[in-house]
Each structure stands twice: as C-alpha cells, then as structure tokens.
Amino acid sequence: MQELTATWMRGGTSKCWVFDRADLDDLGPDRASVLLRVFGSPDPRQVDGVGGATSTTSKAVILAPATTGDVDVDYTFAQVGINEPVVDWGSNCGNCSAVVGMYALRRGWVRPTGELTTVRVRNTNTGALIVQQVPTPGGQVEEDGDEYIPGVPFPGVGVRMWFPDPAGLTTGALLPTGSPRDKLLFEGRAVEATLVDAGAPVAVLDAAGVGLTGSETPAEITARPGLLAALDGVRRQASVRMGLSADEASAERAVPKLAIVAGGPASGEADLTVRMLSMGDVHPALAITGSVALTMAAITPGTLVADHVSPDAEGRIRLATPSGVVVTHVGVLDGTPAVAVTRTARRIADAVLALPGEPSTIGGGVR
Amino acid sequence: MQELTATWMRGGTSKCWVFDRADLDDLGPDRASVLLRVFGSPDPRQVDGVGGATSTTSKAVILAPATTGDVDVDYTFAQVGINEPVVDWGSNCGNCSAVVGMYALRRGWVRPTGELTTVRVRNTNTGALIVQQVPTPGGQVEEDGDEYIPGVPFPGVGVRMWFPDPAGLTTGALLPTGSPRDKLLFEGRAVEATLVDAGAPVAVLDAAGVGLTGSETPAEITARPGLLAALDGVRRQASVRMGLSADEASAERAVPKLAIVAGGPASGEADLTVRMLSMGDVHPALAITGSVALTMAAITPGTLVADHVSPDAEGRIRLATPSGVVVTHVGVLDGTPAVAVTRTARRIADAVLALPGEPSTIGGGVR
Structure with a gap:
C-alpha cells in the first residue's frame, strides 16, 4: 500500500x-x-x-x-x-x-x-x-x-x-467599450449597463431598470416568469459589446457574468446590494471574481456601481449578497490599483x- | 490547537x-x-x-x-x-x-x-x-x-x-405469529405473508400477490398510483400481528420493514429477487438487517422465501437488489443458527x- x-x-x-x-x-x-x-x-x-x-x-x-x-x-x-x-x-x-x-x-x-x-x-x-x-x-x-x-x-x-x-485580464481594458455606461435592450426597451472587465468580465444592471429592488432572494428572482431568460438576453448583448463573442447566439454561458445592483440595505450593514447571475442561475452568494469586478467599477467614475457606492476611508466596500455581507478592499500594489477580498x-x-x-x-x- | x-x-x-x-x-x-x-x-x-x-x-x-x-x-x-x-x-x-x-x-x-x-x-x-x-x-x-x-x-x-x-431479537421468536405464513389484506383481498423477526422484524410478500414481478426499479414501484400506500397498509397489519403495535395507526414507520420477493432473475446470478420498503420508500439496495431476516426465512420451512430459495452447498444465498447481488451465508455459531453478510x-x-x-x-x- x-x-x-x-x-x-x-x-x-x-x-x-x-x-x-x-x-x-x-x-x-x-x-x-x-x-x-x-x-x-x-x-x-x-x-x-x-x-x-x-x-x-x-x-x-x-x-x-x-x-x-x-x-x-x-x-x-x-x-x-x-x-x-x-x-x-x-x-x-x-x-x-x-x-x-x-x-x-x-x-x-x-x-x-x-x-x-x-x-x-x-x-x-x-x-x-x-x-x-x-x-x-x-x-x-x-x-x-x-x-x-x-x-x-x-x-x-x-x-x-x-x-x-486586475483590470482587462480578458479583454485588455477595464471598460471594454471605452465607456462607463452603455445601453442594452431589456424586454424591448433600453436600459443602462456598465460593462467591466476586472477579475472576470461582468455586465452590471440597475435593479430598478429590470423591475427588481435588488434584495429579492435567488428563489424569488428565479420564480419571476421569463425574467431569467430576459436577463440572459441582456447578458448576451453584453458579450458582443465587450468583444467576447461574435454574436449573441455564440456567447458563452459563464462569460460574462451578470450583476444586478442596488443601494445598500436599510440596515446600513452594506453599501451595495448585489444579485449575480452565472451559468443561467442566481448565485447563492457572490463569486470572488465578481466581487473584484464590482469593486473596480466602484472606483471608476461614471459607472452604475459608482452611483451607489465608493470606498470608505479605509478603502472598504461592503457588498450585501443573498448569503451575507462580503467586504472587499481597494488599494495600490506595485504601483497599480489592486482589489482584495478576505476569506x-x-x-x-x-x-x-x-x-x-x-x-x-x-x-x-x-x- | x-x-x-x-x-x-x-x-x-x-x-x-x-x-x-x-x-x-x-x-x-x-x-x-x-x-x-x-x-x-x-x-x-x-x-x-x-x-x-x-x-x-x-x-x-x-x-x-x-x-x-x-x-x-x-x-x-x-x-x-x-x-x-x-x-x-x-x-x-x-x-x-x-x-x-x-x-x-x-x-x-x-x-x-x-x-x-x-x-x-x-x-x-x-x-x-x-x-x-x-x-x-x-x-x-x-x-x-x-x-x-x-x-x-x-x-x-x-x-x-x-x-x-439473530432470531427473535425484537419479539422473542423467529416467527412471532407461530406460523410461517399468514394472511393479510391488500386492496381488499387476502394475500399470503411471512412475518419473520431476525436482525429486524420484516413482513415478506410475494411480488405476484401485489401485482409486481419483483424486478421493477424503485422508481417504477413508486410511480404506481396508490401502491406504496396500499403496501404500507399491509405493513401496518403485519405490525399488529407481530405484536409490535397495539393497532395499525400506531405502527412505527421503520418497523417492521416490508420485503417483496420473487424468484431469481433469468440471468441466474441470484436466487431471490428482493425489493425492500423502509420509511415509506423503496430501498435503493437492501439493509443488512433485512438480508439477515430473509436468510433466516429461507432456512425456515413453509415460509414464502423458502418457496423460492434454499442455501447452496456452501450455505450461500444470493439476493438480487436494485443495486446488485448481495450474498449472505448460513451457518452455525456457538451452537445456534447464524447468518453472515460480506462487506x-x-x-x-x-x-x-x-x-x-x-x-x-x-x-x-x-x-
């Protein structure tokens, strides 16, 4: 043996x-x-x-x-x-x-x-x-x-x-479209989106723009008739805009991820509320790569995330996920912006x- | 630490x-x-x-x-x-x-x-x-x-x-009713049952008596409308007959177990086909205690099990379960009958x- x-x-x-x-x-x-x-x-x-x-x-x-x-x-x-x-x-x-x-x-x-x-x-x-x-x-x-x-x-x-x-690891740029804000179609009407590549490519939408408060449970989001499919359609548009796929049909299931954001909860325990979609489902918490992308968006003027939150005096951002609050940190390492998470x-x-x-x-x- | x-x-x-x-x-x-x-x-x-x-x-x-x-x-x-x-x-x-x-x-x-x-x-x-x-x-x-x-x-x-x-550990007797065969009601008509207590109390029914071949998958048995409920009714009658509960309503969910038996498969790889019900569900294989009870029934003249099988020259009995063939052994240890399983x-x-x-x-x- x-x-x-x-x-x-x-x-x-x-x-x-x-x-x-x-x-x-x-x-x-x-x-x-x-x-x-x-x-x-x-x-x-x-x-x-x-x-x-x-x-x-x-x-x-x-x-x-x-x-x-x-x-x-x-x-x-x-x-x-x-x-x-x-x-x-x-x-x-x-x-x-x-x-x-x-x-x-x-x-x-x-x-x-x-x-x-x-x-x-x-x-x-x-x-x-x-x-x-x-x-x-x-x-x-x-x-x-x-x-x-x-x-x-x-x-x-x-x-x-x-x-x-962490910026641009996949596409070469933090903002692959060159803009902090783009317009995509959701159920036939234009909604604003921030397309960011840091840690992983992520398309960020405002919860209000897609008929949510942001604090819904994953099960509640899944139960809305047609919502996951409509959101996946937005995600596929983002894939094309970010140069990740030639057309919507050939977008990968896992890339980009989709994040739905809103302001922090009334309890004050977090600065941003996040619901992340990955592989067609609502994530029970938040992937580490997703938290890096949202943090880089938070320090980038003009993004949907920066509308809601900026780092506190200690460089911390607190993200409310379905499983609890995830804290990220913003800093500078070897002369470039860096993001940290604590596990x-x-x-x-x-x-x-x-x-x-x-x-x-x-x-x-x-x- | x-x-x-x-x-x-x-x-x-x-x-x-x-x-x-x-x-x-x-x-x-x-x-x-x-x-x-x-x-x-x-x-x-x-x-x-x-x-x-x-x-x-x-x-x-x-x-x-x-x-x-x-x-x-x-x-x-x-x-x-x-x-x-x-x-x-x-x-x-x-x-x-x-x-x-x-x-x-x-x-x-x-x-x-x-x-x-x-x-x-x-x-x-x-x-x-x-x-x-x-x-x-x-x-x-x-x-x-x-x-x-x-x-x-x-x-x-x-x-x-x-x-x-292993005989009579719960009720004091291998055959708690004193008989190798009793009659119970299944969907309004009498069916034969062997009530045996060895390892654990088990009620044995012939598959043909309850409209099965015995080789159905657990899912197929579960899918038959009303079948699991009818079988649980038989099990509760067995509980009373074996002295395990005062009436059918107070029978425990786990005791006795119910075994549905038939002859071995055409492949010849086993001597008896078994589907075991426990806690209201069809067991994916066969609990060790259940295999002990069936083996003791096999060496007891007049039981439904003995109709189908007796140990081979080496004292082995081969039981076909939904997960594969389980082999038990019959022998004598310290002067009393004993049953063995190999794990x-x-x-x-x-x-x-x-x-x-x-x-x-x-x-x-x-x-």
Whole structure:
C-alpha cells in the first residue's frame, strides 16, 4: 500500500486537499490518476476516497516553494471530477487560494514577519499573482482564528488576498467599450449597463431598470416568469459589446457574468446590494471574481456601481449578497490599483492517504 | 490547537471516522461535543469539518480493546448530526461495523491467525455480538483487497460478518405469529405473508400477490398510483400481528420493514429477487438487517422465501437488489443458527484532526 501525505483545509466556502508538489510527484508523472484514485473518482458518491461528492469539496491544491525571486509559492489548482475520471486544470479557485499562505507559513517556506505576513502566490493555472496577508500575531504562525464569512458557520483565520492590477485580464481594458455606461435592450426597451472587465468580465444592471429592488432572494428572482431568460438576453448583448463573442447566439454561458445592483440595505450593514447571475442561475452568494469586478467599477467614475457606492476611508466596500455581507478592499500594489477580498481558512486535518494498488495500476481499479 | 488522532475508513457503502476510545476520552467526558466540532456540525454542508454532509458520511466509530474474555473489541457507533447539534447513539450501523476487525488487527489488538482471523466485536449501542472473519493471508495483516459489493465501484477487503442467533431479537421468536405464513389484506383481498423477526422484524410478500414481478426499479414501484400506500397498509397489519403495535395507526414507520420477493432473475446470478420498503420508500439496495431476516426465512420451512430459495452447498444465498447481488451465508455459531453478510472495507487515511478552541469552548464556536 503506497501512501501520500496531505493536509485537509477549508478555504473560504470550499474544502481543499493540499499536497506538497514533491510528495505528489514522487508517485509518478500522472498526477491526475493519483488524484482521481485518492478522491474515489469516478463515483457519484466518492465513497471510496477523500472527495466530498460536490464541486466545492472535490478540490486539490498542489504547492511548492517558488524558485523565482518575486514569488514565494507556486500554486496549482485541480478540480477533481466526480462522475467522470477527469481532472480540470483550466482555472483557479478563489476559495482554495485562501489556504496557500497559511500552509506555506506552517511548512516554514515563508517566515512570519510581524503581525501580518505577506505571502506572494503565483497561480500556475492562470498565471495570476495573488498577494496574501496572513495574520501572524507577535510574529508567530497562528492557526486559531475568530473571523467569519458568509456561508461558513465556524470561524477561521482571516486571510486578505490581493489581486494586483486586475483590470482587462480578458479583454485588455477595464471598460471594454471605452465607456462607463452603455445601453442594452431589456424586454424591448433600453436600459443602462456598465460593462467591466476586472477579475472576470461582468455586465452590471440597475435593479430598478429590470423591475427588481435588488434584495429579492435567488428563489424569488428565479420564480419571476421569463425574467431569467430576459436577463440572459441582456447578458448576451453584453458579450458582443465587450468583444467576447461574435454574436449573441455564440456567447458563452459563464462569460460574462451578470450583476444586478442596488443601494445598500436599510440596515446600513452594506453599501451595495448585489444579485449575480452565472451559468443561467442566481448565485447563492457572490463569486470572488465578481466581487473584484464590482469593486473596480466602484472606483471608476461614471459607472452604475459608482452611483451607489465608493470606498470608505479605509478603502472598504461592503457588498450585501443573498448569503451575507462580503467586504472587499481597494488599494495600490506595485504601483497599480489592486482589489482584495478576505476569506477565512482553517486546517481541518493532517493526513496520510492510502493509495491502493501498485503504481502501474493506479486508476486501474475503476470499473 | 488541540489535536485528535483518527482513521478514515470505508465500511461497505459508508464512510466512517474511527477513533480509539482512549484518544477521544483524553479530550474530556463530552464525546458528543468533540464529535460535532470535528465533523463541522451543525451546518448543512459540514464545510468546516470532516463530515461529508450526508447520513452515510457523517458517522463515527469508537473502538477499544475489550476487557472481557469472550470479546475482542468494544465498538460504539455514533451517527453525527448534520443540521442539528445532536449525536444519535441509539443504533448500530451495519456498514461501519465492517471496519472494526481490520482496525483491530492493524492496531495489534488482535493477532492474525492463519488465512482468516476471527475478531469478536461487541456493539455497545445494541449489545449485539458480531463475529468477523478478516482475511489475513499467510498470517499477515493485509490492507489491499480485490472484492466488490453493490454500490461501491472500487474493491476492498471482504470481511464476513456473522450475526449469531439473530432470531427473535425484537419479539422473542423467529416467527412471532407461530406460523410461517399468514394472511393479510391488500386492496381488499387476502394475500399470503411471512412475518419473520431476525436482525429486524420484516413482513415478506410475494411480488405476484401485489401485482409486481419483483424486478421493477424503485422508481417504477413508486410511480404506481396508490401502491406504496396500499403496501404500507399491509405493513401496518403485519405490525399488529407481530405484536409490535397495539393497532395499525400506531405502527412505527421503520418497523417492521416490508420485503417483496420473487424468484431469481433469468440471468441466474441470484436466487431471490428482493425489493425492500423502509420509511415509506423503496430501498435503493437492501439493509443488512433485512438480508439477515430473509436468510433466516429461507432456512425456515413453509415460509414464502423458502418457496423460492434454499442455501447452496456452501450455505450461500444470493439476493438480487436494485443495486446488485448481495450474498449472505448460513451457518452455525456457538451452537445456534447464524447468518453472515460480506462487506468490503478499506482504510482511506490516517489523520490528525485539528480541534479549534479551548477545551471549555468546544462546540461554543457555533452560531
């Protein structure tokens, strides 16, 4: 029985299995086969492995100390298939990102420096740099935390993740149409939209323009006859305007996202109310990339978002989502605008995973 | 940060976290609070803990070497609540039972003896004795296995679990009515039933008597208008006849179970076709207790089951369930009839679980 050392960590609202790249590569060049076997895939229940049988609990994080001077950690994200024997290496996961700094500190790859230690992380899937600020009170590595985020009923260590210079990653410009405000057709009439590309391309609409208050639950929005289809039509127009697709019919389902915004709730607990549509559904909270786009829009004069909100004295923006309030931060990093979100992280377990079968037959036990 | 050693094992179709009782008790007398916190409960996603957010993946097994001469291991099962901060200690889990012998051998609590090592397990929840036969080829502890069971696409070590003298545990008699065959009313006409108490009380009906072939899928049975309600009416009559409830209205939902049987499939891969109803639904496979009852019925002359099947020369009975073929074994243990089922088990991981918070505040992090 071969074995594989791993650490199980919660990052934000995801559960992530963290591997030292050297340990994984000791088992051979086929990382995907090893991950599939230890996760128990393919199997809709992942009953014979460490996978949790949902997309947010079938995730792997592969880490190594970086060899270039300006980065501390190389971070590769793997979405491990559940029903299919496939590992997706094509994107990063914002939630799992939050575990990287804590893991690197605990392993001694990065030394704590004062109350807050900066860990520079390169995501190899996308090439993006993520600059993390991990609390190290008194210059010590600390695992117990007391911060909360929406969707997680237990506390963790609050890690601030900065995304430097997020504008135009997909289209080359923060405002792909050159304007902070465009007009699109919704149910046959013109409505104003802000088309922004930061973190990910997002089309922003005012809730009032589409007959909403903005504070509706996802179920209430879904229940409005024809509304999701009409909003998807607007989203497809935005895709063409942003240069993401040649025509509306060929717009991707996931890009751009659509955000419906309104002023903050009467309680005063947030500055902006957001309902995000992704893949044809209303998101239960807010994707990290979506929060980056809205924050960049908030600091851009003339956008629909800037009408409602601007950062407070500490550079914070508070976004009310269906799951609770998400806080983002605006700042400057390496001379360019940067946006940060705070996610909590926690080590769940240190583990040694059993890997059945001989090296040559890994993955061959599937039937 | 306190820590707690544990082993994650698959037992049958369940995932079970296995604790050495001494390790758990080192953390204080309130085992339930410790389990709830490490599992991440209450939380419908158990995102901050080791629980898998389903009933079959939120289970704990607490083991200790037994101190009395006739038993090797004391085994306590805990069903850890997901949405509620409650641990249920009231029943055993047949699937998780399968990990006990392997764990005891690996820990050295039991020494291997030849090709097959017998481990005597006392379940403290029910008082039941389970006698396990664990493969130890060449007198060595072996963790790699090549046996399959329905519902698990990967192989494991096949552990045969004997349930000695299972007759009459609930009612005091294998045939609570004194007869191998009774008449009950189904849609206004009399149908034959076998009422048997072994492992659990079960009412057995012939598929043909209730308008079925026996090989219908659970969905097909559920889709028949009025059928589930009519069958539940039969089940409630059986409850009264077996002395389990004073009248039909007060029959429990879970007791007795109802089994619909027919001859084996044309493929010849099984001797009996079974569809089991429990808690108002058609079971996707067959509960272990149900397979024990049907096996005892098969060796009892005059029952509806004995009409279809008797054990083969090796004492085996093959039951065709919606998920695949389950094999049971008939034998004699300590001078009384005994029934065995084979479940596979596998060690998934050895782990050290992080337990946030001070001892006095365990469970206090919930909000």
